[in-house]
Amino acid sequence: MKGYGGFVKAVIASEVRNGFFNDDFFGTPKILLPLLGKPLLGYMTDMLSFYGMNEIVLLLDAQSEKVSEYLKNNPTCGAKVKPVIGKSINDALNSLFCSDEKEDDNVLLITDNVLFDFDLSEAEKYHRSMGADVTVIITHCDGVTGEKLVFTSPSGRITGFSGSVGRCGFLTDKADTGIYIISGKILKMLRDRTITAFSNEILPELLSQNKSLFAFRCAGYRRGINTVLSYLKCTRDMLDGKTVFPLSEICDGIYSNSELPCGKYNITPPVFIGENTEISDGADLGPYTVVGDGCFIGEKAFVRGSIMLNKSAALRGADISGAVMGVNSVAEENSKMSLGSVLCEKTTVGRNMAVGENVKVTPKPHGGISAPKSQPQAYYYGENITALGSRGTDSLFGDFDIGLFCKVGRALGSCEFGTRTGIGYDDSVSSAAAVKAVTAGLISSGSHVFDFGRCFLSEVAFFSSFCSLGCGIYIYSEKNGIHSAFYGNGGLPLSPDFEQELERRAENGEFRRCSAQNMRAVSDMSSMSSMYRRELLRQSGDMLSGISANVMSDNKDILLLMEDCLLSLGCGKGDDITFKITRGGTEVSAFCRECGWINMDKLLSLCCLYEFQCGHDVAVPYDAPAAINDMADGYEKRVLRYPVQAKTPVRDELKYLSSKQIFLRDGLFMAVKILGIMRETGYSFPKLLSQIPEFFVKHKTVSFSSVPEDICRAFPNDTVYPSYNGAVMYRSGGRVLLKPSENGKTIEIVTEALNYEVSCELCDDIENKLRDLGSVLN
Template sequence: MKAVIMAGGKGTRLRPLTCHLPKPMVPLAGRPCMEYIIELLEAHGIIDIAVTIQYLPDVIRDYFGDGSRHGVRLHYFEETVPLGTAGSVKNAAPFLDEPFVVISGDALTDFDLTQAIRFHQEKRSLATLVLTRARHPLEYGVVMTDNDGRIVRFLEKPSWSEVFSDTVNTGIYILEPEVLDRFEPDIAYDFSQQLFPGLLSEGKPLYGYIADGYWSDIGTLEQYRQTQFDMLDRKANVRIRGIELQPGIYVGENVTAAPDVKWIGPAFIGDGCRIGEGVEIGEYSIVGQGNVLSAGSVLGRTILWDHNHIAERNELLGSTLGSRIFCKESARFADGSVVGSHCVIGPKAVVEPHVKIWPKKQIRENTRLTSSFVWGEHLGRPLYSAYGVTGTPNLDLTPEFAARFATAYGSALAAGKRLTVSSAPHEFARLIKRTVAAGLQSVGVDVVDLGDVLPPVARFAVRELQSAGGIHVQLGADGRGCLECYDGQGLPIDKAAERKVENGFRQEDYGRAPAESPGSYRTEETMTSSYLGALLAFSMLEGEGALPLRAVVCTHPAVFALLRPLLDALGCEAVHLPAEAQRERLAEHV
């Protein structure tokens, strides 16, 4: 008897863990899932094995080689295009010159394959499906057999109304080689959707063997985690490497642990790990090889792959981390969070429940991550640039961002005080301004809305109205948006104030006002005229018989409308040119 291990899966539902790793290579208690399948086949005397590969094939080849290390002979068959389950096995047809077992490399099982093969031979079956009973059959193909084991009906992934049996298809098949003659090579063809229905409709000997034992498809993050918890509970009869230090606690070679480590378990600790003082290894902790767990860190229901550095006082509860991740001190990972390999997690960062971080990301200090991080390299970049808080409108600078920023700003610098808000004469800038005003009010800041003004007017208004500061929403000629933040003198806030706002923003530490008494809101739209009056008071031209001047202004019409009263008061003849026409027409007016 030969075997085919189907190992071409991408594992898209396991991302970000499988972004750079084929699904059969995802570790279970420190070893690739496919390694357990090879051990199962070898234990039942099946040592000639074909492996169908497609996604990142070299990762599988490099790890298993020719199979001699595991006592088997491996032969690889690579798909250049997806061919479906049956199509990929057809690729190995020249090798499959006798009855063979088909089994997935990305499921864990301890089924008695010898008994299943004997059933297949006794029934003289052309194809035998190995079945198992499932509490929740909706995710699998449901199969019904008669008293003799002959398949009479099956349905792929039914709804509850269509469920007619609790026996499901495990994706393990025992096949005669002639079944591969029923379709051509190099075409997409599927066992459960095409080959088996065809055999059933033709009345060919198609049987189902209901196996006893453990079987789990690790296709989802939840099932991937649960499978390893089941291993620690010994529900699956598979070999866990290491010695059993205490009941249910398995420890590999060359592990060093401080005397005061708190072992709760069940748990698995891989080879070469170093565990610092006061670390707590809570229930269902699964730690791969070469990990460093520094003093005061706490793990519970958490899975770590290989070569991670967990700094002091980390808290990992219900999380899953890939390999070569550096978690700096006092970071926290909540239930269901998943971190891809090669990430750096900054000090005091918080990864909220069910948040996923794709590989090779950097999370800055004090960041509270509330949604998944897929694109870009850095999260939690400094809020402030040289010109304020900048970003691309409706991409970086969104209403959601503006609301968070305003609540952090008001809570850190102006709770119970008065701030001005203002914007450039642009509809998106006005939208952000209104959002900022609402965020400030929510933390008890009294808001004075100046309307559409230029930045100098906004800075003037802060002093004129004796406010604690102000926020002005500006859109630049390059399309970038900016939140300019002023202190009580109308000057940019200092670095210390920026840090206070940024810390509040990262930690989402807001002191909300009571719902019955938010900050007040009023408008004040006379500041432009007040600013012009103050400016004229300093003008050397006021009251003097100055020569008439002509001012040619190349700008947006709304900006020109704000400048026109000042130019008129200065006795200037004002000429407006759209910005795009300045080079062509400026000479006509000089």
């Protein structure tokens, strides 16, 4: 297998300081994190060298003496490893090529700190046989937060990507490993580009250009090491023999590169013990423990499922369970560290102190906090690093948990888009309390908070856009807990990559800390409701004399506001048309005697048709009817759908359009806009509806007895495309949307066709195929 074909060059794009692991954390760059006595970089270069790579470029975003020293003292057999300092992946790629480079040379690109043992020769054969421009090496999705999902056609050609594991994790089991085979012609095309994130920036662009992107599933082990838990899990897998990398075994389940230290201590395999360690009598090493070189374990200390990096020490009676101890860190007598907790480099936890689950202990105070003078050795700064997890940002907060609310605020305030955040809430006591906790977290991270006070959901979207905020949050209470809705720039939903960043920061404890003197006061924006009313009045374009309408809503604030506005516009009160607006104000339906009830899809299409007739493009949600695109084609206009990735070029245009077309996503604005269209055209409501093409949308929710996996396998003959938190299929009869719930127990089927019968047939066919999976409830 060695030296297969022309597959001889590779790039490892590793960030030394950005991200969760850095020199201040464990005392070593994350690319050099030890895995059972050997750095991650060593495993990666050994694997690449085995498959014939004779030239490897290691991209670093900062100079690292530790990396340089390692490469100098540990030459890779058969391969030359060249470190390159740069901010763009192209800095590494360009160092491999000269202007006369052969166009058919392929390069292997690794964009993550990943331990893998794939058969790269098989991937190379597949890449060449398919004539691919880029081959994405995929593996089975294991539901890890931050994994990117890949959707393919039956032929293996990539149809799209999902930003991270969430609801789409129930639709496909194909996960992007962060390893790519790139053809020479694509490399030349990208030569002058600045590439910071290949998967987020380049792959979607190449897909939109109809380049040949294929996915190849590799058998073997793979785990990205970007969090504490993934680091612990990786070492556990290696001790369980799930990788092909050989380990030096002294006896059953006990691994070491040297002789075991003398003493009367207990070991429960599997464990790894480094060189020059000292283990005192009575110490107990539990399963899945990794002890680095030069470590000390005191009498009656108990270490289990943990990683002790070089020269760390657990003194007498210390209890280290599922934790990571950085280089030169110390757990003093009778101290305790819990699952997921971390001691950073040169950090001490004092005697009799306990570090809770998922807490990071930093070596020095932050934000004006000082250690007690009476106990200088007992000082630690605890930073909780538990996660929002897979619930996502548009999710249920759950039971009333002040700690969770504050954590979300800290994570959001640490994001660049969260530095100016607006927040509103409903009239419940629990929501008001939750807002204070979220606000405290935001302020502690240096964010400037705009308090909109008590309002309804659609107002927060408007306020966020009007004030040009990076993020807006609405918190509301229902019977099953506290809920939240997040809006991004322009009042649009948060982009998938922003959602992913927020979840990552919450999970990994990547919180920015602001000193007390630099914290900003909350801005009172409760008077913004008057601006919402003013813009609502403008939607009609003029007075509505001669038109009558009625409004229904469960939200008395919405009802009073609409009645006041219609009265101010001279609209009579009658039953020519009745609007029913949801409690949050984001959706509306309409009723008239001639047409019956008309849903939001038809009303949205009506407003879009009017915009096309006025010569405008439109910005609509991703699940808006496909019929809108058909209407746009007739007027040579465009339909932009959101949300999209933040760095997508169309994002700015979406932001502009959405700020001008609030009525396309706000139920109150849409109702007044329709009345304005009736006034402008002189048409009755039934006459307006007759202008939009016939289409019917059917919704059906299917329940599963157990959480399904890879739902797309139920449709082997269909090409499935990813959409926001779901997937879409196109058939000759119409369009199908699949929208899984957050827990995966249900999936909503949305079928759209030219008539009711075809829409129902499509829905029934999809449901029957889902039943073939075997876990659908009747």
